[in-house]
Amino acid sequence: MEPKLGLDPAVVREARELARAAGQPIVELARTHTxxxxxxAVLRLAGLDGADEDGMPWxxxxxxxxxxxxxxxxxxxxxxxxxxxxxxxxxxxxxxxxAAAGKVKFRVPEGRDAAAxxxxxSVALGRGIAAxxxxxxxxxxxxxxxxxxxxxxxxxxxxxxDIYEDIPQAQAAAREGADIIAVIRSTGQSLLDYVPEGATRxxxxxxxxxxxxxxxxxxxxDDVSRELGRYVRLTNYASGLCMPEIAALAGLERLDMMxxxxxxxxxxxxxxxxxxxxxQRFSRQVHARAGIVINxxxxxxxxxxxxxxAAHTVVVSQLLNEFFGQEAGLADAQLGLGHAFEINxxxxxxxxxxxxxxxxxxxxxxxxxxxxxxxxxxMTGNVFAGYLLDAFFNLAGVMTDQSILLIGMMTEGIHxxxxxxxxLALENVRYVARAAGQLGENxxxxxxxxxxxxxxxxxxxxxxxxxxIGGDGLLGAIADGTFGITRRPADGGRGLDGVIARADGYYNxxxxxxxxxx
Amino acid sequence: MTQSAPAAPAxxxxxxxxxxxxxxxxxxFTLPVAFGSEEERALAEGAALQLAGSMGLxxxxxxxxxxxxxxxxxxxVYGRVGHLVDLSKVTVARREFPLLSAAExxxxxxxxxxxxxxxxxxxxxxxxxxxxxxxxxNVKGHAGEKGLEYYREMRVVxxxxxxxxxxxxxxxxxxxxxxxLVSQVVTQREAHLAxxxxxxxxxxxxxxxxxxxxxxxxxxxxxxxxxxxLGVDKIFGRGTTPREVASYLVHxxxxxxxxxxxxxxxxxx
Numbered sequence: 001m002e003p004k005l006g007l008d009p010a011v012v013r014e015a016r017e018l019a020r021a022a023g024q025p026i027v028e029l030a031r032t033h034t035x036x037x038x039x040x041a042v043l044r045l046a047g048l049d050g051a052d053e054d055g056m057p058w059x060x061x062x063x064x065x066x067x068x069x070x071x072x073x074x075x076x077x078x079x080x081x082x083x084x085x086x087x088x089x090x091x092x093x094x095x096x097x098x099a100a101a102g103k104v105k106f107r108v109p110e111g112r113d114a115a116a117x118x119x120x121x122s123v124a125l126g127r128g129i130a131a132x133x134x135x136x137x138x139x140x141x142x143x144x145x146x147x148x149x150x151x152x153x154x155x156x157x158x159x160x161x162d163i164y165e166d167i168p169q170a171q172a173a174a175r176e177g178a179d180i181i182a183v184i185r186s187t188g189q190s191l192l193d194y195v196p197e198g199a200t201r202x203x204x205x206x207x208x209x210x211x212x213x214x215x216x217x218x219x220x221x222d223d224v225s226r227e228l229g230r231y232v233r234l235t236n237y238a239s240g241l242c243m244p245e246i247a248a249l250a251g252l253e254r255l256d257m258m259x260x261x262x263x264x265x266x267x268x269x270x271x272x273x274x275x276x277x278x279x280q281r282f283s284r285q286v287h288a289r290a291g292i293v294i295n296x297x298x299x300x301x302x303x304x305x306x307x308x309x310a311a312h313t314v315v316v317s318q319l320l321n322e323f324f325g326q327e328a329g330l331a332d333a334q335l336g337l338g339h340a341f342e343i344n345x346x347x348x349x350x351x352x353x354x355x356x357x358x359x360x361x362x363x364x365x366x367x368x369x370x371x372x373x374x375x376x377x378x379m380t381g382n383v384f385a386g387y388l389l390d391a392f393f394n395l396a397g398v399m400t401d402q403s404i405l406l407i408g409m410m411t412e413g414i415h416x417x418x419x420x421x422x423x424l425a426l427e428n429v430r431y432v433a434r435a436a437g438q439l440g441e442n443x444x445x446x447x448x449x450x451x452x453x454x455x456x457x458x459x460x461x462x463x464x465x466x467x468x469i470g471g472d473g474l475l476g477a478i479a480d481g482t483f484g485i486t487r488r489p490a491d492g493g494r495g496l497d498g499v500i501a502r503a504d505g506y507y508n509x510x511x512x513x514x515x516x517x518x
Numbered sequence: 519m520t521q522s523a524p525a526a527p528a529x530x531x532x533x534x535x536x537x538x539x540x541x542x543x544x545x546x547f548t549l550p551v552a553f554g555s556e557e558e559r560a561l562a563e564g565a566a567l568q569l570a571g572s573m574g575l576x577x578x579x580x581x582x583x584x585x586x587x588x589x590x591x592x593x594x595v596y597g598r599v600g601h602l603v604d605l606s607k608v609t610v611a612r613r614e615f616p617l618l619s620a621a622e623x624x625x626x627x628x629x630x631x632x633x634x635x636x637x638x639x640x641x642x643x644x645x646x647x648x649x650x651x652x653x654x655x656n657v658k659g660h661a662g663e664k665g666l667e668y669y670r671e672m673r674v675v676x677x678x679x680x681x682x683x684x685x686x687x688x689x690x691x692x693x694x695x696x697x698x699l700v701s702q703v704v705t706q707r708e709a710h711l712a713x714x715x716x717x718x719x720x721x722x723x724x725x726x727x728x729x730x731x732x733x734x735x736x737x738x739x740x741x742x743x744x745x746x747x748l749g750v751d752k753i754f755g756r757g758t759t760p761r762e763v764a765s766y767l768v769h770x771x772x773x774x775x776x777x778x779x780x781x782x783x784x785x786x787x
Contacts, residue, residue: 172587187660188649204649205660268658270667270676304657304668376662413662420548420592423584486657486667494678 001401003363004445005356005455011463012364018466019319022474027327029274030281034506036193036498038282039063039076041244042510045128045252046121048092049211051197058096059245060194065099070106073503077121082109085116092124108505118507125509129289132251136291139231139254142222146231149179152397153233154429155371155406159184159416161203163213167220172419174224174232177426180257180404182235183217185209190240190269191494195249205416209236209246214253233257235295238283239265241275241495247283251290257336258287261297262324263317267484268300272493273475277324284328285514294330295404296321299340299373301484307342307377311357312461313483314339318361319466320474322368329514332367336404340373341393349450351392356454358400359445364459372397374408386410387428394432399440405429529605541598545570548592553585566593574599613762615769620669623764627671630772631696637666637767638695638731640677640686642702643713648679650737651701654760665760672764683716687724690731696771697732699763702739710739711748718749732770734763 040059051057063076070079080095083106089095098104109117156178158169163183170181186203189196199216200208207213214236221232233256238247243260250258262280265271287294298314298321305313318337325335339361343350361370374393379386390408397405407425409417417425445451469477481487511517535542549565552558563580570578575597582594618626627635639651653660655676657667667674675693677686690698700717702710714735721730736754745753752766 175587186649188652191648191652269656304664418548419586419590420546423586423592484657485670 001362001366002441004443005359005363005452006447007360007363007455007459011459015315015319015364015459015463015466016323018463018470019316019323022466022469022477023320023323023327026277026324026474027281030278032502033274033278034072034075034500034502034508035244035275035278035495036063036067036072036500037242037279038244038508039066039072040242041248041282041286042076042125042508043080043092044245044248045132045510046092046124047128048096049197050093052100055197057194057197058093058100061100062092062096065096065102065104066106069104070108071503072500074108074505075502075507077125077509078108078114078117078505078507079106081117081121081124082107082113085120086113118509121507121509122512125513128248128252129510129513132286132290135251135254136289139256139291142225143231146225146229149230151369151403152372152405152433153179153369153403154426155180155182155235155404156422157182157184157406157417159206161186161205161207162201163199163207163216164201166207167217170217171220171224173422174221174228176423177430178232178407179230180233180235181217181221182257182259183207183209183213185237190237190265190271193241193495193498195242195245209249211249211253214249214255218254235259238287238294239297240269241265241271241279241498243276243279244282244286247286247290247292250292251286254290255292257293257295258283259297260284260287260294261300261317261338262321263478263483264297264300266478266488266493267486270488270493272496272499273478273488273490274499275493275495278499280324281328282511284325284330285511288329288331288334289514291334293334293336293369294325295336295371296338298338299342299371302340302342303377304484304486307340307344308347308353310485311458312465314357315360315364315458315462316465316469317483318365319462322365332365333369335365335368336371337361337365337368338371338373341375341396342373342377345375345378345389351396352450353454354392354396355400355443356445356451357458358396358402359451360455360458362400362402363455369403371404371406372402373406374412376408376412379408379410379412381414383410383414386412387424390425391428391432394429395436395439398433398436399443401440531603531605532601533599541600542596543575543599544594544596545573545575546592546594548586548590550589551591552588553583553591554588559583562591563593566591566595570595570597574601576600615766617761618765618768620664620761620764623669623761623768624671626768626772626774627669630768630774631671634671634673635697635767635771636673636675636693636695637697637699638675638677638686638690638693639699639701640681641679642681642683642686642700642717643709648701650703651676651678651699654699654701654736654758654763659760663759663761666764668760669764672767683720686717687720690721691724695731697734697767700733700735702735702737710737711744714740714748714750714753722749732767734766736763 040063043059048059066076066079156173158166160166184206186206186208196208196210199212225232235257238258238260265276266273298317341354375389387410409421411421475490479489532539532541533543551562553562566580578597584592639655641648655674656665659665666672733750734752735750738756740753742753742755
């Protein structure tokens with residue numbers, strides 16, 4: 001891609017350095033702490049599945065039991081595998097049942113016992129990570145067997161609440177041209193401190209993310225991928241209080257993309273900032289290993305803040321997401337940084353400003369599969385005007401070489417899309433791609449013109465904001481309402497009680513493997 | 519909701535296409551029929567015309583038909599309806615408070631209250647389903663509307679699930695809450711009604727004679743007409759959006775300044 005905006009490389013470099021400086025203390029926080037969900041993800045990767053008769057997963061029961069008697073400061077692995085070895089339990093599942101019944105006394109083993117527990121845990125987690133590696137190889141094989149669709153990838157959402165309704169809808173959407181299917185989660189799942197089990201048929205405005213739902217949908221999309229000769233990707237949400245566990249399940253069931261933003265849960269779900277950042281680092285390490293592309297959620301800021309005034313906060317968040325992602329081992333090609341077409345259409349030259357923003361993001365992150373979100377805030381119920389606005393969104397996406405286009409629905413905000421809404425939306429994007437496919441390379445914003453001036457201004461404001469964050473630290477900036485105009489103090493929000501400082505001798509066999517220590 | 523008929527002179531009208539009284543309307547819909555072979559297409563268009571005819575379009579014309587996958591066809595139909603609209607018989611459902619934008623809500627709080635409006639929310643009893651209270655309070659919101667946390671002039675305290683009634687009263691006092699929102703999503707044997715009554719009784723007992731906060735309960739099983747019976751100020755049922763709740767709160771707690779001068783008719787109807 002040829003640069004068009006005349007950005008000053010020194011300014012771009014400074015922006016990245018400032019993002020690194022703002023992010024580094026957060027990485028230190030994540031390296032020195034763990035969470036209940038990180039520890040439960042370790043158990044999931046070791047193969048512990050299922051739930052008790054109340055639907056509470058065994059990973060929760062076991063992690064809670066360990067926390068109660070031995071604490072989680074040393075990680076769940078040492079006490080759990082020590083109990084497994086010394087108590088002669090046949091499996092983690094048997095151990096979890098007895099632990100839940102209060103029959104197991106856990107301890108943090110020392111000396112030879114500790115070494116034995118480490119070895120056993122390391123073998124178990126080695127198997128779990130190998131399963132993720134096998135899933136990744138399976139994806140590559142499926143893509144060879146079918147084909148990888150050209151970009152932009154068309155991203156469509158299904159959300160009936162019932163996995164068995166979602167499946168035919170997702171297959172129909174794939175046949176109609178969708179390259180990526182996202183199954184929206186049930187409202188409020190992000191606030192559950194456990195992952196529900198099994199195939200689910202009831203959700204609120206979405207379908208629960210469960211391992212079985214993942215498996216069912218991936219299998220259905222494999223069928224349709226073979227039928228179409230085109231690999232159809234599956235997306236879900238590694239966010240909320242169970243972010244690390246959902247990431248592990250996504251890797252184990254070969255999901256292809258996961259929503260995984262560094263600040264979304266903090267801002268929009270009032271999840272504790274520390275909890276979020278610690279969970280996030282682990283989840284991204286898993287995604288990196290699984291070959292999963294993350295999608296970040298900057299588009300959401302523009303649903304609360306004004307898309308012109310807050311354009312620079314999107315860029316700042318993208319730079320932070322890039323830093324955190326790369327630090328956790330994600331390749332640039334796994335960074336689906338998000339942004340959105342949300343400027344008020346009443347604003348003069350709104351489309352020109354959208355082009356400037358979209359092109360700026362494209363040039364700042366040339367190797368990232370950018371995810372571009374359609375208008376939602378200014379969709380009024382006038383479906384005809386909405387269809388036109390969606391066409392302009394598609395045009396901006398095609399002109400600025402966006403990688404993933406979430407397809408806008410003219411009935412946005414009215415109802416979950418009708419079959420015909422989706423069909424019309426796909427007709428819209430197909431027309432624009434056909435009519436204007438080469439417009440991008442013929443688009444040369446002149447020096448000093450509005451597009452270039454606006455892009456330089458947004459980048460400049462982003463650098464200014466990053467400098468200010470440098471002073472207070474990122475947690476301070478979040479507490480001050482810098483993002484999405486919502487204030488979130490570092491000690492507020494949900495899930496702080498699940499944050500644990502690591503003791504000396506903390507052992508996490510999954511992280512050791514993911515970081516290449518063992 | 520109250521029903522009222524506008525006092526307009528009796529007028530009978532028809533839809534307007536391009537000529538007064540032509541009765542022309544447009545319609546689009548999908549039928550689960552194939553649109554492949556010539557025979558299938560004829561059958562599909564005939565099916566669309568039959569539906570349009572049953573809906574009162576005469577004559578009806580299918581101007582667009584498109585197969586969507588193997589099993590569905592999308593239609594755009596124009597036609598003439600013979601139905602008349604008698605404006606004198608139109609009934610208008612009106613909420614007892616105006617629906618305001620977030621900016622209007624914030625302004626009303628600033629001018630009417632002169633400080634932040636404090637809202638406390640909780641799911642009470644054994645109900646662990648915070649989906650309702652979170653949809654109303656979280657910034658993320660619901661149905662395309664941001665939750666109350668998004669309103670700059672509100673301070674929102676969300677206590678989450680399984681909050682005891684005594685704790686609710688104590689926290690309300692500690693936070694100096696103006697309004698308490700109680701959500702009950704999952705209920706057995708009318709537990710939601712008992713829960714709401716218990717809350718109302720606790721606030722009456724907890725603040726005898728004094729000022730109690732505005733009590734609002736919500737959940738899919740509540741009947742909005744039961745507020746008086748349960749001893750609360752307002753009930754919101756299924757499908758309530760954050761904006762409706764915000765608009766009600768300022769209506770009840772931060773009355774518009776002008777209204778005080780108008781008096782009588784307007785606002786009180």
